[in-house]
Amino acid sequence: MTFFQYHAGELHAEHVPVSQIAKQFGTPAYVYSRAAIEHQWHSLDTAFGDYPHTICYAVKANSNIAVLNLLAQMGSGFDIVSEGELRRVLLAGGDPRKVVFSGVAKSTGELEFAMRNKVRSINIESVAELHRVQAVAASLDVVAAIAIRVNPNVDPETHPYISTGMDKAKFGVTMEAAFEAYQLAAKMPNIEVHGIACHIGSQITKTSPFTDALSIVLDMVKRLRDVGIQIQQLDLGGGLGINYHGETPPSAQEYVDGMLASVREHGVDLPIAIEPGRYIVGNSGIMLTQVEYLKHNQSKRFAIVDAGMNDLLRPALYQAYHEIIPVAEQSTSPIEQYDVVGPVCESADVLGYDRELSVKSGDLLAVCSAGAYGHVMSNQYNSRPKPPELMVDGDQVHVIRRRETHDELTLAESLLP
Numbered sequence: 189m190t191f192f193q194y195h196a197g198e199l200h201a202e203h204v205p206v207s208q209i210a211k212q213f214g215t216p217a218y219v220y221s222r223a224a225i226e227h228q229w230h231s232l233d234t235a236f237g238d239y240p241h242t243i244c245y246a247v248k249a250n251s252n253i254a255v256l257n258l259l260a261q262m263g264s265g266f267d268i269v270s271e272g273e274l275r276r277v278l279l280a281g282g283d284p285r286k287v288v289f290s291g292v293a294k295s296t297g298e299l300e301f302a303m304r305n306k307v308r309s310i311n312i313e314s315v316a317e318l319h320r321v322q323a324v325a326a327s328l329d330v331v332a333a334i335a336i337r338v339n340p341n342v343d344p345e346t347h348p349y350i351s352t353g354m355d356k357a358k359f360g361v362t363m364e365a366a367f368e369a370y371q372l373a374a375k376m377p378n379i380e381v382h383g384i385a386c387h388i389g390s391q392i393t394k395t396s397p398f399t400d401a402l403s404i405v406l407d408m409v410k411r412l413r414d415v416g417i418q419i420q421q422l423d424l425g426g427g428l429g430i431n432y433h434g435e436t437p438p439s440a441q442e443y444v445d446g447m448l449a450s451v452r453e454h455g456v457d458l459p460i461a462i463e464p465g466r467y468i469v470g471n472s473g474i475m476l477t478q479v480e481y482l483k484h485n486q487s488k489r490f491a492i493v494d495a496g497m498n499d500l501l502r503p504a505l506y507q508a509y510h511e512i513i514p515v516a517e518q519s520t521s522p523i524e525q526y527d528v529v530g531p532v533c534e535s536a537d538v539l540g541y542d543r544e545l546s547v548k549s550g551d552l553l554a555v556c557s558a559g560a561y562g563h564v565m566s567n568q569y570n571s572r573p574k575p576p577e578l579m580v581d582g583d584q585v586h587v588i589r590r591r592e593t594h595d596e597l598t599l600a601e602s603l604l605p
C-alpha cells in the first residue's frame with residue numbers, strides 16, 4: 189500500500205490526509221489512488237519489454253468508469269464478463285478491439301452486442317456456447333473471433349471460491365474436449381479461431397501454477413498446429429495475487445519472466461494477453477469507516493463501525509483478511525483485541541476478527557487492500573445506500589461515484605395498483 193502512508197502520524201492517500209477526506213465526504217467511503225493504479229499497470233506492461241502483449245484489465249475487479257478511463261488512456265485492453273461491463277468500457281473510452289469476453293453464460297443478446305462492437309475475442313466456455321456464437325454471428329452476417337477457454341486442471345492453491353481451473357469448476361473446457369471443440373470451430377463458417385485462453389483462479393501467490401497451466405496450454409497449441417489449426421494469441425488470464433496480510437506473491441517481473449521463459453522453451457512465441465484485475469487495483473484502494481460504538485461482553489470486545497458486509501463483502505464471502513489500521517497513528521485509548529463488526533443484521537457481518545486496536549467511538553479506521561472486489565460487490569442489503577468512490581490524484585480528491593441517496597434505494601420499485 190505504498191501510496192497510502194503515514195506522515196506526521198496521519199494516514200495519507202498520496203498527498204491528502206485521509207481524515208480530511210472523511211470530513212468532507214463522510215464514511216463509509218472508498219478511496220483510490222490514481223498513482224497506485226497507474227504504477228501497477230505499468231509494472232506489468234514494462235515487464236513484457238518489447239514482447240508483443242496486451243494487458244486486458246479484468247473489469248469485474250473494479251468497474252468504475254473513471255478507473256477504466258485511466259487504464260484506457262494508458263492503452264489497456266479489458267476482460268469483460270457481461271454486456272454491462274462492455275458498456276462501461278465503451279463509456280470510458282476503451283478500445284473494443286482490445287476486449288476479450290469471458291463468462292460461462294453469455295446470452296444471445298450479450299453476444300450480439302459484443303459482435304456489433306467488434307471485440308477482439310469471445311472466450312468460449314462450452315461447446316454449447318460455440319454453437320450459439322456461430323448462430324449469432326451467422327444471423328449478423330459477421331465472423332466472430334474466438335478463443336476457447338481451456339481448463340488445465342491445475343491447482344492454483346488459493347481459496348476454493350476463487351479457484352477456477354480444476355476439473356470440478358464450472359469454468360472452461362477440459363483439454364480433451366477443447367481439442368475437439370477447436371476442430372469443430374475451425375469448420376464453422378462464421379467463426380475465426382483466434383486464440384486459446386485459460387484463467388485458473390485468483391489471488392495466486394506462486395509462479396508455479398501459472399507456468400504449469402501455461403505449459404499445458406502450449407502443448408495444446410502445438411497439437412492444434414499439427415492438425416492445421418493456427419493459434420494467434422495466448423490469453424493467460426488473471427490471478428496474480430497481492431499482499432493482504434503477509435503474502436509474498438511474485439513480482440510483476442517474476443510473473444512475466446516465468447511466462448516468457450515457458451513460451452520460449454516451447455518455441456511458441458505468440459502474442460500474449462493477460463487479464464489482471466486484483467493486481468492492478470487491490471492495493472490501490474482503502475475503505476474508510478468510523479467507529480460508532482465500542483461494546484464488550486464476558487468473552488469479546490467489539491468495535492462496531494459504520495461499514496458492513498454490504499459495503500465490503502470479501503471477509504464474509506471468502507473469509508478474506510483485510511488489514512484494519514487507524515487513520516490517526518497515535519491514540520490515548522488502551523490497546524485491546526476487537527472484532528471489527530458492521531451494522532448489518534447478520535453474524536457474518538465481521539470485517540476483521542481479533543484485531544489489536546486502540547480506538548474509541550468516533551475514530552476513523554482504514555480497511556486496507558479494498559480496491560479490488562470491494563465496491564463492485566457492494567449492495568444495499570438492510571437498505572443501506574452504497575458508499576461513494578473517491579479518487580485521489582496528488583493533492584486533489586475527485587468524486588468518481590457519489591454516495592447513493594435513500595431516495596434512490598426505492599426508485600425502481602412501485603406499489604401495487
Ligand SMILES: *Cc1c(COP(=O)(O)O)cnc(C)c1O
Pocket residue numbers: 246248249267290291387389390391425426427428463464465466467560
Ligand atoms: C476474475 C477474472 C480475472 C481477474 O482475476 P484477478 O484475480 O482479479 O486477476 C481474469 N480473467 C477471468 C476470466 C476472470 O474471471
